[in-house]
Amino acid sequence: MAFGIRGCDQMNLFADIRELVVAELEALMASGGLPSGLDLAGVAVEPPRDAGHGEMATNAAMVLAKPAGMQPRAIADALAARLMADPRVAGADVAGPGFLNLRLQPSAWQGLVRDVLEQGEAYGRSALGQGRRVNVEFVSANPTGPMHVAHARGAVVGDALASLLDFAGYAVTREYYINDGGGQVDVLARSAYERYREANGLSPEIAEGLYPGDYLIPVGEALKAMHGDRLLDMPESEWLAEVRVFATDMMMAMIRHDLAALGVEMDVYSSEKALYGTGQIEAALERLKGLGLIYTGVLEPPKGKAPEDWEAREQTLFRSTAFGDDQDRPVQKSDGSWTYFAPDIAYHWNKVERGFDELINIFGADHSGYVKRLKAVVAALSENRVSLDIKLIQLVKLLKGGQIVKMSKRAGTFVTLRDLIDEVGPDVVRFVMLTRKNDVALDFDFDKVTEQSKDNPVFYVQYANARVNSILRKAREAGLDVSDASLSAAHLAHLGHEAEMGVIRKLGEWPRLVEIAAKGHEPHRVAFYLYELASDFHGLWNRGNEDDSLRFLQGDTAKSQAKIALARAVGVVICAGLGILGVTPVEEMR
RNA sequence: GGCCCCGUAGCUCAGGGGAUAGAGCGGCCGCCUCCUAAGCGGCAGGUCGAUGGUUCGAAUCCAUCCGGGGUCACCA
Secondary structure: OOOOOOOOOOOOHHHHHHHHHHHHHHHHHHOOOOOOOOOOOOOOEEOOOOHHHOOEEEOHHHHHHHHHOOOHHHHHHHHHHHHOOOOOEEEEEEEOOOEEEEEEOHHHHHHHHHHHHHHHHHOOOOOOOOOOEEEEEOOOOOOOOOOEHHHHHHHHHHHHHHHHHHHOOOEEEEEEEEOOOOHHHHHHHHHHHHHHHHHOOOOOOOOOOOOOOHHHHHHHHHHHHHHOOOOOOOOHHHHHHHHHHHHHHHHHHHHHHHHHHOOOOOOEEEEOHHHOOOOHHHHHHHHHHHOOOEEEEEOOOOOOOOOOOOOOOEEEEEOHHHHOOOOOEEOEOOOOOEOOHHHHHHHHHHHHHOOOOEEEEEEEHHHHHHHHHHHHHHHHHOOOOOEEEEEEEOOEEEEEOOEEOOOOOOOOOOOEHHHHHHHHOHHHHHHHHOOOOOOOOEEEEHHHHHHOOOOOHHHHHHHHHHHHHHHHHHHHHOOOOOOHHHHHOOOHHHOOOHHHHHHHHHHHHHHHHHHHHHHHOOOHHHHHHHHHHHHHHHHHHHHHHHOHHHOOOOOOHHHHHHHHHHHHHHHHHHHHHHHHHOOOOOOOOO
16 A cells, blocks of 8 residues: 655655655666656555564555566566665665565664654654544434434544544534434424423323423423423424523533543534434425435335335425435435435535534444435535545444343433443543444443453553553653654664564554554544554563563663663653543553 | 445454465463463464456456445435
8 A cells, every 4th residue: 555645744754754764766767767757656665564574664665566568576676675774774675576575774774763753743744634524423312312332433433533634634623413403303292291290299291202301300300490390281383492502502511421431532522403403404305406326206115025104105205215315315305305315415414514624524424324315415415525425334242241231212221421431431431332333233241341351452551551650660760851853862772672572563663553544534443553562561561571682771871761761752652542432641650 | 225334264353466374262282480371382273255357466456246234215
């Protein structure tokens, strides 16, 4: 994979060496060593899978062999000779089918440690995004109840993705779309009204279809505090609108509180309801109509098993079949009112109009059927200027005592996000939710994550950071100056053992990892990287048990400072990575 | 039936054109007079669901099929 876009002052050793390789290839083209005009986009400089293959590898010779009409070996040899002239390069060997394996001078790697200390947690930041404006819409849970575990995963993934993109140089907006315009908020209002009756000493009638959860009791009480018994004798038509607003506001306050407990802070809350009556829906549809994508028609009966009460209706439809959808989609119900899709069209038009370059939506997997029509809308309305990526979050299976915890909102037995946070803490919730790709179902085993055992990757990474801090603490007690300024001035040539170099190389991969994860919208890669870095560090730590020269605290001050500099650099990157994931770095674990 | 996701070690999962496919758990064998053993090292364990195709090169891309899950009219 190639990484063409580079920041100007960001430190990224892999990118630097790739630039060197490209420059030398261009020089070869200019001097006739290679045919001119070759496309170098496919040239990559990557960490080899096997450390025995050197420290960096480039596929240049293999990629260019065919277009250049040359043997890979000939290209690799010519390139190797030129690369060796660079002071950073210590070795360049042709291997395998044409890989050019590079070794760098130890000083290049040692310098990387200094860079990490000088840049601190900014190390790994990228200019990849070039300030492009990205809107990440996530959570968007209906304002009808508290957040539960299924929402939590979307919240964590969205928030971490937003942080990741920020780290990679995008201008990010976190946004929540409040579905407060549909029938479900009427149901909420009726449910709250029953709790209001209850608060006034009457027995509530929670009919089938209403929300039975206890969380509405305080809403009923608050309604009583505000209205006394004034609403009791009114017909629904008179109290519904008012109770609806009141209850949705309280639900949103609760959701914001839940999000805050998880460490999620939105920049923008957009309201579905606020789109009605403003002409925005009509304007967006008019624009689509101008593109020939809106028409009046009758849908075919659904394929497969047809619902018994299906009947043909004439509706206003969006021609999503023109974008690969299997059916055109209604924007208006047969009674003329809008479907949920209509305000969503307006909402996405609104996002386009606000000037975002990229849109990302985090949806539950049950919305998979919604993806094509929404992408179609954004493509059409923005004339393909704005991209829309929809990440579907698969289910979270909660396990407790080896049993699956069944959740039913209707039965009121769902596990809330708050329950989860109270039991295991926000850090564990966040990290565990990020240890899986978004499109794979996730088992959240209560027992394992509360055990704080090594089954739990959160503690493994935290422990590495705690060990770093332990070293710093001991060093300070011994009277050493371990400020970053002092450590970055350390004589880093004392670092050189293979176990140490392995850790440094892993640190060198961080900027590259950030860019890969950001490009793919894959925050889970950060979690896995941190685990690997922690693993390398734990390994180095234990080498100190058998080989005194690999301990971080040495009898010699200069040596100690060099070793501590490495440990501190590990801590810096762990903290930066955990920062992206929204997990608190723990300084001490006992 | 259409669409989406998944299928990699006994289990849970990374890797998603590149070299001998990795980790954790579980199993077996080792490592604390010494910076935190919540840790580390080693061994055993694989037709990367199947078959074709593209490619110098496929676990990775394409096609078809087989399993598993999700979803599918005026709900949101």
